[in-house]
Amino acid sequence: MSATELPTKEAHVLKGHEGAVLAARFNGDGNYALTCGKDRTIRLWNPHRGILIKTYKSHGREVRDVHVTSDNAKFCSCGGDRQVYYWDVSTGRVIRKFRGHDGEVNAVKFSDSSAVVVSAGFDRSLRVWDCRSHSVEPVQIIDTFLDTVMSVVLTKTEIIGGSVDGTVRTFDMRIGREMSDNLGQPVNCISISNDGNCVLAGCLDSTLRLLDRTTGELLQVYKGHISKSFKTDCCLTNSDAHVIGGSEDGLVFFWDLVDAKVVSKFRAHDLVVTSVSYHPKEDCMLTSSVDGTVRVWKK
């Protein structure tokens, strides 16, 4: 895949959020997108046609992250009101609210089977919530982090969390081990490669680091963007060929995965790019920004 095949052409601008958009996420098959932001709403879009489908309101404060189940029936969200909301997509009702975090909740993810939600909070913990039972108590609290947990990623058997204490911690449920990879820099965002072997950690020293998950060694370092004070996202393309990172000056960077060269960079927004999300199959990308817009990029 060459640089020309990267999604650098703006296809749609999704406008509607008032104030900063904090996260933009594709759903499982990439046909829809959920965005959330400072205006306490979550919006469901058809990014390929640029249409707003639905607005979900219930959050009391800004919404920081959102994630959809693989069957598109439910989604979960979290934010400044310290709660994790479990929603029904079609009716727009809140099925359950999970309370327990002592601070803002930064990130939220469904497990593979959508049976549990894992949330990462300002209170230095990861909490696992059960969606199947009616219990609103957390199934498990993982509180080995030393600082705010910024991001969480789940695999079939592991929970991976990235924290401001500079660690990426992998919790393996099969062997009951916690593996802590200390990067020495606050971890802003983590994302896992599609083959599941690497984890990409965006650090607050304006560096993305690619780690081998099995050994914990540093495979590559990606630099050039600015990421110092905002929660900005990074991800890999669906082919794992490129690394994408949003920058605080509104640019979006594409690096080659292997040799870490900046393949492409372009101005996506006027202000901080808070989130980037890559389509699971096609060459399509979502970026969200503090300027209140979400942009759909295609090649």
Place this chain on the structure above:
Amino acid sequence: MGSDEEDFVFHGTPIEREDEIGSRKKKAVALASGNLKTLPAWKQEVTDEEGRRRFHGAFTGGYSAGYYNTVGSKEGWAPQAFTSSRKNRAGARKQSISDFLDEDEKAELEGQSLSASAQFDTFGFTAAEQSRKQAEKEQHERPSAIPGPVPDEFISPVSESIGVKLLLKMGWRRGHSIKDVRASSDARREARKAFLAFSADDNTKESSDSLSATGGETSLDPQSSEDIKFSESTPVYVLNPKQDLHGLGFDPFKHAPEFREQKRSRLSASKQVGFRKPLSMKESLFGPKSGKIAPGFGIGALEELDVEDEDVYAGYDFDQTYVIEDEQPARPSNENRLRLTSKEHNVLPGFGAASNSDFSVERFDPPKIPKDFVARHKFSGPLEAETKPNVSAPLDVPPPEDNNLKLLIDGFATFVSRCGKLYEDLSREKNQSNQMFDFLRGGNGHDYYVRRLWEEQQKRSDQSKLLFEVKASPSAQKMTAESRGSLLGESPLQRSLKEADTSASSGGSFQFPTNLSDTFTKSASSQEAAEAVKPFKDEPAKQERFEQFLKEKYKGGLRTTDSNRVNSMSESSRAQERLDFEAAAEAIEKGKAYKEVRRATEKPIDFLAGGLQFTSGGTEQIKDTGVVDTKSSTTYPKREEFQWRPASLLCKRFDLPDPFMGKPPSAPRARNKMDSLIFLPDMKDARQVSESQEPKKEASMEEPEVDVEVENVERPVDLYKAIFSDDSEDDEEQPMNGKVQESQEKKNEAAATALNRLIAGDFLESLGKELGFEVPADVTYPEVTKPMEEGNKSKGKPEASFEKRPELKEKPEEKTSSITLRYEEEKSRKEREKSPRKRSDRNNDLSSSESSGDERRRKRSKKDRHRNNDSESDSSSDYHNRDKQSSRSRRKRRESSREKRSSHKKHSKHHKSKHSSSSRYSPDDEQKKSKREKQRRRD
């Protein structure tokens, strides 16, 4: 995309506008759904303003109610004293409503009493007060032209305009609107009369007519609606009160109307918030935070401003857009700023800052620095004195005939040039009587010596000049060999040795120069080798430095000034390079291949981890630690492993087997006080030991044997031998099962299997504890069998590291029992494989010798191992394989968590991390390889 087109038909715009839902409606909805209150109604508590519970239930009441909820004092109600005598009669007491009200009720009542807000009460009493206050503030804010408070005291602001006075005279009363309904019509008529009287002077009939006409019109209206009445009774300009301090008619936004709009909206917004809140809140709202609230959506009335409401994203450009106004309207918020400004001015009220002052600080000129002064201290080293350009070159004299003398002079000259003039003086003194050294005193060969010395010095100064040009930092350059030697901790032995040499040389066997070269330079072979190898080929500069290093190293002894070369490299990197060089030189010396040197330089941490020490000098060691520091910062990412126990429900939700299934909670619990007492000192010790071990573990991954040893020493195997391994298997199982059975009889079959295992393990522990011993972490049996398996298995790495352990601690007598044990196991395993159903039956048969939890576990693990072998040969799926291994490691962990109990926490951790990682990663290697290949292909 195609699929959603089938699912949905789009008609028009499907967006419902959320803006239409009013806030009130929203609140009602929220109230209905219970969102507003986080707790259900029956859980909510009513508290009074001090946070005490207000109501107590009929059944729960009384415990804290006391008098607090009823009366204000402990004595309760005090009856009013009433005395009335014939002489002084008690008058009829007047009672007011306030006598019956509580304090809070009074406060409420006061809050309810209506009063005109300051803004609209232009004609009221509050206006006077307000204006006076404002004037005071203004006076504080900007010093007036006439200093002092005097004029302000004289001139009090006028609150009653002449118009008000006139109106009052006309019968208008305060608090009433001019066109009040209740205002009597005759008053109105009088007013009109008065007006006409005024206007009559101007002879403008028409205007008065028109005015009266409008007056007549409006006089009809007032009854129609309250709003209109209000707007008419108050003049228009009051609605738009002048709140700034600009001059009348001055419009700061004359040419920039958009800013006016912005300012007005800001004002009104702040006012709205301020009105809604009690006055005490105002200050906090107008404080610095308020500007940071995200624009576009405020927070609700019931919410408090919080840190989270600060808009980190838009905050910065939010403030910048405002025009900077030199004068702010007098608002309550100004008080803050006022205090600041008055502080800034630092002028007492009533005093003005003088424009010029007589007071002047007497200043002295700084001392004059001589022009040739260099702001750097020079050490007057002996060498330095000599390396100063020695202009006059002595004559070139032919060397003396005596070859020995020539050599001596040559060597001595070199040496003196290197070490300094001091050395010459010293040796001259020492060898006063020695005629060999006559050349020092102007005797035979003196001219030659002088010439040689000059040549040497010339050579050296050239060198140093060269270096000086190349490198900066002359201070380091100035360091002499002596000072450097002392810095490096080198004893000045060598010199005395040389002197001894020289003195010895007087004895006839004169070999001074050769001696020198012998002691200080090694055979040139190694140098040549190094040059041939060139470990730093890719970096010519580094290679150069390396060669220089080698030269110095093998010349040895007193290093030349060059050795302390300073260039752009930092201290730490230089130190690191030194280490590299040392390592490389060593490797070369040992005849190692170039590759290894490369690796050594690439991963210098390995050397450190190995605990190798390359140098012995004091400074060198300091440098070493520095290197470690810098390296530890560069060795991120660091990986650490811990035990983590996932909740069983979590595993269930992830469809995974719980690795800790059937195990007691990992946290060690003391069952009684005795336990904790017994275990306390041990825990402490273990922690200390483990702490001392911890850094080592991080630094080096290659010394597992050491840890194993430590652990073995501390494990009281004897206890177990005493209890269990004396006679036969049956004996050792019997006591357990007996007890287990007692407690187990009423358990049903399903629960029995799990519990059985659990209790057996616990029993072992408690037995050990009661005997006052530590329970060994690993029950030895499962491991005993392993070395034997190793023989026929030879499975490779993952097992090998793990199985070293039992070998070490195994005792010969134990072996025999273990063999029998193993035999038993083998048998049982075969049986089990034949009929798996039988196994469960037997599990319930508690009296059977084989059904103890430990035993079964052993068997199972055995089976796992066996099957694992099979599966590997079958080349079954990766996941399957991993799963097996996880179950195996589960067993290990079970053992190791027992270790934990016996307070060898960190040691067990060592082991665990080692074998669990090895067992875990082996299947992953394939993945990694494939990934690498993928990358390569992409390249």
